[in-house]
Amino acid sequence: MSNTISITGLGWLGKPLYSRLNTLGFKVKGSVSSNQKAAQFQQKGIVAYKLLITEQGVEGEVRAVLEDVDILIIMIPPGLRHNSGTDFVKKMTHYRSAIEKAGVSKVILISSTSVYGDAQGSVTEKDNPQPEAENGRQLLQVEQDFFRAEAFETSVVRFGGLVGGSRQPVRFLAGRTDLANGEAPVNLIHREDCLNILTAIIMKDAFGHIFNAVHPLHPTKEDYYTEKARKLSLEPPQYRSERSDQKFKEVNSVQLTEILGYTFQQKP
Numbered sequence: 001m002s003n004t005i006s007i008t009g010l011g012w013l014g015k016p017l018y019s020r021l022n023t024l025g026f027k028v029k030g031s032v033s034s035n036q037k038a039a040q041f042q043q044k045g046i047v048a049y050k051l052l053i054t055e056q057g058v059e060g061e062v063r064a065v066l067e068d069v070d071i072l073i074i075m076i077p078p079g080l081r082h083n084s085g086t087d088f089v090k091k092m093t094h095y096r097s098a099i100e101k102a103g104v105s106k107v108i109l110i111s112s113t114s115v116y117g118d119a120q121g122s123v124t125e126k127d128n129p130q131p132e133a134e135n136g137r138q139l140l141q142v143e144q145d146f147f148r149a150e151a152f153e154t155s156v157v158r159f160g161g162l163v164g165g166s167r168q169p170v171r172f173l174a175g176r177t178d179l180a181n182g183e184a185p186v187n188l189i190h191r192e193d194c195l196n197i198l199t200a201i202i203m204k205d206a207f208g209h210i211f212n213a214v215h216p217l218h219p220t221k222e223d224y225y226t227e228k229a230r231k232l233s234l235e236p237p238q239y240r241s242e243r244s245d246q247k248f249k250e251v252n253s254v255q256l257t258e259i260l261g262y263t264f265q266q267k268p
Contacts, residue, residue, distance in 0.1 A: 182239025
């Protein structure tokens with residue numbers, strides 16, 4: 001079993017993953033985007049280094065992050081929302097070169113279900129993604145570039161909407177009216193299942209695969225967020241009536257069961 005793991009991005013998911021893997025006996029280190037954050041983490045006993053990936057290249061303590069690493073877990077927010085114009089593919093091309101140079105042999109790349117388009121309807125890993133938006137197109141290109149790389153073996157994990165801890169999307173929807181797509185199924189996953197799935201990939205040495213990581217229950221947005229709002233004593237969001245023949249994506253997984261034997265533990 002591989003012993004040294006590096007996590008690129010010690011954030012909402014990366015930090016608890018660091019703790020989980022450390023508890024399991026792995027030697028773990030990670031990266032953050034500034035020296036200030038790195039110093040704060042180090043004061044808490046977390047081995048963290050500054051690493052900044054830009055369209056111009058990779059800056060910071062690249063060698064410290066990648067040296068003597070058996071498994072690299074990449075969870076970098078692509079920053080593609082709101083038409084930012086970011087070239088995520090270019091950024092990750094620079095990082096891929098650094099990974100190859102460092103001799104890392106195994107990579108877990110965190111992606112998103114946005115690689116699938118609504119027009120695809122119900123999908124699994126066996127369906128070829130047909131992204132409709134720029135963020136999905138760039139994520140898919142990065143997935144393909146890493147998955148096809150010859151210098152290291154990659155497993156891609158496409159997470160659905162992330163829920164858990166302080167992250168509960170209904171807080172941003174509470175009390176809003178005239179919302180669209182109330183009949184669309186939710187594609188969500190709780191942080192606890194995210195941690196479990198990533199740990200299972202490592203423990204089972206399950207590399208060279210693509211995993212859709214979404215809870216198998218898909219209530220409609222209207223039903224889900226109405227229930228969540230009431231549980232949190234918030235005003236439920238209101239959705240407008242729309243035509244019922246509209247097509248929405250529903251993301252499911254066959255690989256989690258077939259390859260990892262995974263059963264979800266936490267409802268989002």
